[in-house]
Amino acid sequence: MPSWVGKSLRRREDPELLTGQARFIADIARPGMLHAVFVRSPRPHARIASIDVSAALAMPGVHAVLTGDDLPEATAPQPCTHLYAGQRETPYHCLAKDRVRYAGEPVAIVVAENGYLAEDAADEVDLELEPLPSVGSAEAALADDAPRIYDDCGWPDNVVGEFRSEMGDVDRAFDEADAVVHERIDIQRLFACPLETRGVVAEWDPYGDELTLWTSSQILHIARDLLAAVMGIAEHRIRVIVPRLGGGFGCKFHFYPEEPATALAARVTGRPVRWVEDRLESFLATVHAREQIVEASMALRADGTITGVKAEILGDMGAALHTVGYGPVWLTSVMMTNAYAIPNARVHARAVITNKTPLGSYRGWGQPQANFVVERLVERAAQQLGIDSVDVRRRSLIPPDRFPYKGLHHVFDSGRYENCLDLALETLDYDGWRARQRELRAAGRHVGIGLSFYVENTALGPSKLLNAGGVQQGGYDISRVRIEPSGDVTVYTGLCDMGQGITNPLAQICADHLGVHPDSVTVVTGDTASCPYTGYGTGASRGATVGGASLMKAAGALRERVAKIAAHMLEASPDDLVIEDGRAWVKGSSSSVVTFADIGRAAYIRPIELPEDVEPGLETTAAFDPPQMAWPYGVNAVVVEVDVDTGLVSFLDYAYAHDCGTVLNPLIVDGQIHGGIAQGIGQALFEQLPYDEAGNPLFGTFMDYSLPTTMEVPRPRLAHQETLSPNIPGGAKGVGEAGAIGSPAAVTAAVEDALSPLGVRISRTPLTPSEIVRLVEEAAARAPERVPA
């Protein structure tokens, strides 16, 4: 059987995107459609004294202005799907009632004939707020005298969730250690920032019974179910459609207040309503990510073997838990042993509420933070022990013969970690660069080399594990495959295409498992009316693995029916057939061929041609629930040069070696890694969302929030190895988040290495020009003799 899997097929959606014909959320237009804008709180924390909408309502072209007071009695607060044990509830409605808890919280929706008029009217909404004491940082939230942000819910403090995990004898490991290193790491707040902002279009049928909601979401069915729960209507009365998405990266893996609010506006006005987030709103209204403070220690033997790790994690969740609970903080805590066989570990995570935009998902979830912390500690330990950090890693990487390896929380499936480390060193020419570094340093240049090793949980995940952990979602996926009467194939999946190109590997998998050409396969996504339920939505690097595996099952079962019908037509045994490229024939006798069109006609139009035990129709549905997750891994190896006067970092080289099991489409896999690395570089060097002490955002445009351009992102040289996952049929591991996880740590290590002759030690990001100069000057003040005048 020819394998389409593994081929760099060009993407099916490209012509539509390249010619401007694709339809994104802002391109959805319905007859009679109105336009919505939101009025948002300008303050981080306040009591709503009054909202006077009369002037706005009186303006020409304005159809409705709704506030929290206009929500139907039955409207439920915005729900979470991730309910970790002991996690408190942070009830808030899609339009604020009584109180606002972050700058940007929606307080009113204004609906008018067009967007210009809606903005004009929004300006006229008179919002009177009584400021309340507010909290701008996680540490301030923990203070004894901190304002209680949910005092109305009876909270005694601002801690929304807490999690502990431990294995081995940690105290003994630290007591007996030859070396102990400790770091406090500050990881900044930033956000996924897809180029396309979010948006919603809501339309009710004329009787107000059924709602169609177009939404820029990665969680098709979950969005529908949560909307049904919030609005108090049955799921089957809601059809959710996800149009083309202009990137997601996790921030569209959330159920947002604008979804029910826009649906409500459409119901009240009796007209379709479209809301498209503007860029300024996006900085306040789309979930933020990453922000944590981690105090961590590592215990080692003199030879560099890591014997223990401890971490105290403080996550700043912003003003409310948003869909996924405090999930990212939880994940950071259980990933605190990274890829290492560290027998003793103790983690304690606390998630706190502050008066900032809610924090949620972004490529990697909690993993880039854990990776950053552990890899910082590895560097610190190597410095203290006087050995190369490569050797510290090598000594403790989980060896191939210990898989499946039970770590702090997860079971790691398979891997050749050390091999991958060597592949990276070879790809970079590590020894060569170390030699060049010596020469360049001698010439006065600040050149540094940095590595990180990451491991990533993908193929989320076993439903039992998720449910037992408090997640109110499954981890399975379902695929439906249909051979049409024409013989063409349609695949239906609940996964969403955010631009990652999921339909392409799915078509390749289907082609292989059904015996057709991928061009004859259409993959339908993004419509609850036709697509099967997805357990978890499109995130956690699970689409091609879990969705792909369910498709293999469905296509395989359908192939059996095809074989039965073809065998009947060819008067042969199904076992003797070859099925390829949409045709079937008896092995060794290709003169007599049955096509899928023949089979389709029989199945739908001329059942008289079917064998006795085969029912009409050609469609199968199958679910796959992974027994365990799949764990890709890899190494970022980076060479940078730092200009200590301008603070600019430039890349001299970038190598990336990784293993994501079976590579389904190399073109797409490389693209995912390129994009992830660019985002990791953004995190390491550029992106941040600072707030003042009161919780007022200080950044909020692309003039201050710097996304990397063509000029800042180096071209990574990629190297692949393939170690199959035993947990996923076909052996693929996820790759969507891979590039983003280890890159911040590696870039940071390289910058620190470049500046290490000056005595610079780095424990926070981003390494902006200003921050680099601060580090250099601080080191100079500490040890003036190190810095040449």
Place this chain on the structure above:
Amino acid sequence: MRIALTVNGRAVQADVEARRHLADVLREDLGLRGTHLGCEHGVCGACTVLVDGEPARSCLLLAVQADGCAITTVEGLAADGRLHPLQEAFREHHALQCGFCTPGFLLTADHLLRERPDLDDEAEIREALAGNLCRCTGYHNIVDAVRDAAARMREEAVGG
């Protein structure tokens, strides 16, 4: 106010408020939705169109300012049902993922290659594309696609 534009070679007229920016006229009034709005303050480049042959941000241009101008949008690149060499190269090199920023890149690159048909230097291509943000690709495949398209267009010019 009544304005007249030539959009992708066709003369069109529109009645617009003075405050309406060109991107909204193209998208909402003329139905050319390939021009995307990513920031509306001129940084991201997704809304880049050609105005009298030169790239400009359609979010920073009032439609009334463009009265009398010739506009090229992404819909104007492919001709006779054939993709433009840049579009071909973008597909070949996987230079797009979500495709939201792609129209802006294509028009920026189209102008670049008409001004500099000889272009083959990666650093120069990178600098020329630096005003367009992409969040998916890390840019390398876009740079490769533009470079390859330049070569293809040179070949076609010689061949034709």
Place this chain on the structure above:
Amino acid sequence: MRPAPFDYRAPDTLDEALAVLGDAADDVSVLAGGQSLVPMLNMRIARPDLVLDLGRIAELTGVERRNGVLRIGAMTRQRAVETDPTVRAQLPLLPAALRHVAHLAIRTRGTIGGSLVHADPSAELPAAVAALEGRVELRAAAGARVLALEDFLLGPLMTARAPGELLAAVEIPVPAPGTGWGFAEVASTHGAFALAGAAAVLRLDRPGGVVEHVRLTLLGVAGTPVTPDWVAPALAGRPPAEEALAEVGARLRDTLEPRDDAQVSAAYRRRAAVELAVRVLRDAARRAEGQAP
């Protein structure tokens, strides 16, 4: 992010524009290239009653040389100046600075006059024009006046332009042959606002000789471009050697007083500006020696 309503006028002549401006009782925003104004309109930071668009006034565009002075019409697009053969040959500092102004698609619309009137302290063009000792011509219904750029720029986003006046042109004396130049800036990412920058011109009395003329202007370190008047006396009569440049750097370090903001510390701006100042002086000296293009 859509502008609030406004009235709009786009006259064909400068006189007409001045008349509109003179008659207007309301808050008027003058629209040149719009690359700074339209974002502010979109964000509703600017809410003028009237937008006066100068885009149709042909007499405000173009570059001409007269009596050793290059006169650039206020509405000349930055991209047009950047590619103008006369400018490239006689004021190469200007295109070098303009290349740092955002990106091409901004410079095709952005104008020379618009940038000067906007008076952003981190902008490249005011610093380059200041280094070149440029002057601006302001026109009102009653007449014209010419101001040195330093006298025109009063502070961040503040100029000496009176309500009834429009900037008509910038005039820049063409430097003597053999004048070297340098321009450098640092921005967090390519095309972003400069965090700090420097422009310099420098001429020697003869090849291999001593400094005869030098002018250094810094951007991003104060509310307007900073052109320290002590640089010329400090370097005049001396070869532009590293030691001399380092002295300038040291004195800048002691005298510059930038401010902190959310993105950048004052200490950073000082250090970067000092470094860039030395670099542009070095570049200017090398060009004056004919050692660099």
